[in-house]
Amino acid sequence: MSGRARVTLFAVLATLLTSWSLAALVDSSFWVLEAGVLLAVQGAVGAGARRVPLGRTLTVASQVLVSLLVLMFLFAGKGESTGSGPMAYLVTDFGALFRRGVADVGEFAIPAPLTDGIRLLLLSGVLLIGLLVDLLAVTFRTAAAAGLPLLALYSVAAGLSGGAGASWVSFLLAGCGYLLLLLSEGRDRLAQWGRVFGAAPSPRASSGTGYGGLGAASDRALAPVRTGRRIGAVALGIALAVPAALPALGGGLLGAQGGEAGDGGTGVGGTISAVNPLVSLQGSLNAQDNRVVLKYRTDSPQLGEQYLRILALDEFNGVKWEASGRALTDVPERLPAPPGLSGQVRQTAVEVRTSISAADTYAQRYLPMPYPATSVDIPGKWRFEPAGRTLVGDQLGRDRFQNVQGAMYTVRSLLLRPTAEQLQSAPAPDPLVKAEYTKIPDNLPAVVADTARQVTKGAKDDYARAVKLQDYFAVTGGFRYDTKVASGTGSQAIARFLADKEGFCIHFAFSMAAMSRSLGIPARVAVGFTPGEKQSDGSVNVSMRDAHAWPELYFEGVGWTRFEPTPRQGISVPDYSRAEVPAAQPSAPTALPSTGAAQPSAAPSKAEDCPPEAKKLGECGVAAPQPKGGSGGGGPSLVGVLGWTLPVLALLALPLLPLLWRTRLRGRRLATGQVLEAWTELSDAAWDAGIPPDEALSPRRAAARVVELGRLTPEAADAVHRVAEAVERSLYAPPGTEAAYEGLGTDVLLARAALLAGLDRRSRARAELLPRSAARLRWSAAARWSAVTAALAARLAPVSALLSRLPLRGRG
Known part of the structure; x- marks a missing residue:
């Protein structure tokens, strides 16, 4: 192998090893194998072009062209192309896939599902870095400068994951790949001056040719190569050992030990930081370590209503739900009255006191608290957003914001107890509220509004429509709760969710809110935590898997009201949204058993004997779907443990x-x-x-x-x-x-x-x-094979002799 071919090979290897740091960003590592094949093709094209030889510009152009063609065939049919021909396919289809990938990156928590858009972003990025490394290391013969794009690739992985994906293994692989590239380039450079260090004749050849006296010189020639390798190994060891030995330095690019709010992500072992709680919601529900993020004590008489709300997403632009930008004010000593709350409902409310302490690993910039809060006592710099009634951490410095990490605070809030009659008789909402909170994007598929009208057919008021929508998702519609589903949050995602009928809380909340708006009911989506699990000492623990999203619908006289369309075990169904209908209506429709529910029991109960609220709690003949990886699971089975342990032990025993x-x-x-x-x-x-x-x-x-x-x-x-x-x-x-x-x-x-x-x-x-x-x-196996073939030949010898005596057609 020539020196330049060797450098090309190690450039591909260095890029592939560095790209492993991106593997933690998605839930599947299959794309790394695809990246290895694409990098090999790109490197082979470059090596062939240089061997022709072609100029540097033509070499790079040929690599780019072949890479695009390979990507075109790899992603053929993955997007929607409106044109015809190869150029229309490349421009239109790739652009749509790139936009979808960018949207998926902002939508999903780490590890994100390996959608086609994210896969295209990963492969394209790795190919671009591989092209730069090949250009610098092979074409321009500056392998040291090739470390810059490799560092950029590793830094992107560490930055996107908040340090969680950049483990010491990823750093070690990237460092080893770069050192191997440097050594191969140095070996090629030395070879141009004469014999390569380390190519001394063997002792046997020396003694046979009379040049045995060169042995000492050979050792001296090999010394620089060995010294370079040792320096590289020592440098890698120091880079790995110093951050571990000096915790005050932090993890740097090797892993986040903490962080300010705004880092994003939900790194295992580091800070749980989520300025946009929606991004980290799915990651929290699927987290392997179900860490406690909040503890609280409360005097509330109804612990099931003690939801800790973070913020409200009140703007739906067709791509996602998000909190609209509003002016912030100083936190008043007494918060203003909740919007839309009448004196009649306020008289039946109970003021509740809740003392909350946040974990040191929870760096949320928005303050979790019960809704509606009337006063908040918390140290630090916080700002108040009146429309959503949320507290937001103020800016402390450049890229630094106040967060709830390690804070202890007290919240006074109202426990509202509206009745179904009050909700049913609610007057028309304020025109300004209705105009703002019933907006729907132009690209909302017609199936969303059509389904909403079909489900609520026969309902005479907004309350009845809301209850029917809630029961459609939670009971009668055949929906299945699954935290692994990657349905998205945009308009098309809602239509896809209504068709597939599986998802988790954000899909149920987004869909019900969008359908409510299509019916003229003001709606928004709240993000926060369910009440948590009560402990023996009276305190309550809220863990990562208690993260939740739910729709809030506006009723004049009551204000923003929580509904629960998610068929998830352990959630609290509000009393006012139960199946019992006020006396003004004739009778409640009977809920039929869900045809799409999971695993019917041996003796399913009749629909008329099982009210919808019992179905939501999993107390009927149809088993409620269990959240995967929930804290209440029985753990891995013995068969599963053995199935993983035995192959691992067998693999370890091979050496x-x-x-x-x-x-x-x-x-x-x-x-x-x-x-x-x-x-x-x-x-x-x-x-x-x-x-x-x-x-x-x-x-x-x-x-x-x-x-x-x-x-x-x-x-x-x-x-x-x-x-x-x-x-x-x-x-x-x-x-x-x-x-x-x-x-x-x-x-x-x-x-x-x-x-x-x-x-x-x-x-x-x-x-x-x-x-x-x-x-x-090996000798024994060869001898046995020879014996077997000899015995077989001996047995077939009579047959061969008989066949040789048979007359053959055409002879003579």
Whole structure:
């Protein structure tokens, strides 16, 4: 392999190893294999173009063209193309996929699902970095500068994941790839001046040609190469060890130890930071470590209503739900009255006091608190947003904001108790509220509004319509709760969710809010936490998997009212949204069993015997879907544990197979007590130690050779000679002479121990784990194969002879 081809190969390898740092950003690593193939194709095209040779510009252009063509075929049919022909496909389809990928990156938490858009972004980015590395390292012969695009690739991975995806393994792989690239480029550069360091003739060749005196010079020639490798290894070790040894330095690009609000992501082991809580919601629900993020004590008489609300998403632009930009004010001592709340409902409300403490690992910029809060006592710099009634951390410095991390605060809030009659008789909402909170995007598919009208057919007021929408999602519509679904949050995603009928809380909340707006009911989406789990000491723990989203609908006189369309176990269904309908209506429609619900029980109950609220809680014949990875699961099964453990143990045992084989063979040979078997074992022990057998020597000469080359102690040398003498007696003594003696096996083991003791640590490990005498297995297999083929030929010989005597057509 030429020097430039070697540099090309290591440039591809360095890019591929560095791209592994991106693997933690998505939930599947299959794209890394695709990236390796694409990088190999790109590098091969560059090597071929340089071999022609083509100019630098044409070489890069050919690599770009081939990369685009490969991507075109790889993503054929993955997007919607409105044109015709290759150019229309490339421009229109790739542009749509790129936009979809960018939207998916902003929508999903890490690890994100490997959608086609995200996959295209990953592969295109890795190919671009690979092209830059190839250009710098191979075309311009500046491998050191090629570290800049590699560093950019690693930094992007660390930045997007908040440090969670950039583990020390990723850093080690990236560093090793870069060092190998430097070494290959240096080797190629030195080769242009003459003989490459490290290419000294072997000792056997030196002695045979009379140039044995070059041995010392060869060692000196090899020294710079060894020194460079050692410097690289030491540098990598220091880079890995110093952050771990000095925690005050933080993890840097190797991992986030904490962080200000605004970092984003939900890194395991670091700070849970989520300025946009929606982005981290799915990651929280699927988190492996269900960490407690909030603890609180409350005097609320209804713990099931103690939702901790973070913020309200009140603007739907067709791509996503988000909080609209509003003016912030100082936090007043007493918060203003909730919008739309009448005195009649306020009189039946109870003021609740809640003391909350946030974990040190929870860096949310928005303050979680019950709704509607009337006063908040919290240290730090906070601002108040009146429309959403949320507290937002103020700016503390450049890229630094106040957050809830480690804070202890007290919130006073109202526990509202509206009745179904009050909601049903609510007057028309304020025109300004209705105009703002019933806006729907122009690209909202017609199926959303059509489904809303179909579901609420026959309802005479907004309250009845809201209850019917809620029960459609939670009970009668056949929807399934699944936190692994990647349905998105835009207009098309809502239509897809209505068709697929599976998703988690954000999909249920977004869809009900959009459908409510299509019916003229003011609606928005709230994000926060369910009440959590009460502890034995009276406190309540709120964990990551308690993250939740729910729709809030506006009723004049009551204000913003929570509904629960998500069929999730453990959530609280508000009393006012139960199936009981006010007396003004004739009767409640009977809810039919869900045809899409998961796993019916052995004896499903009749629909008329099971009210909708019981179905939501999983108390009917149809089993409520269990959240995957929930805290209440029974853990992995024994079969699953064994299914993973046994292959891992088998994989770990593979390197020990030669050692186990030699140990078993040694014991079997020595157990026979036969001299020739013991001599074979002694010869193999010497062979494993680096002294190959020489069948041309007599036993006595062979023993002397083992003693001399193995530098054995006098005691071990005597043991070897005793075994050799026994072999000679066995071979040449008159029949009946006893060749074996009592300590034969002990002498063989003594000689073997002395041979291993004379080796350095690496050679001793080589002799134990990769014995050279294992070549006998190959010889034995070859001999058996030869015997099998000979026996088969012997059996087929009569058939062949018979066939040879048969007359052949056409002969003569």
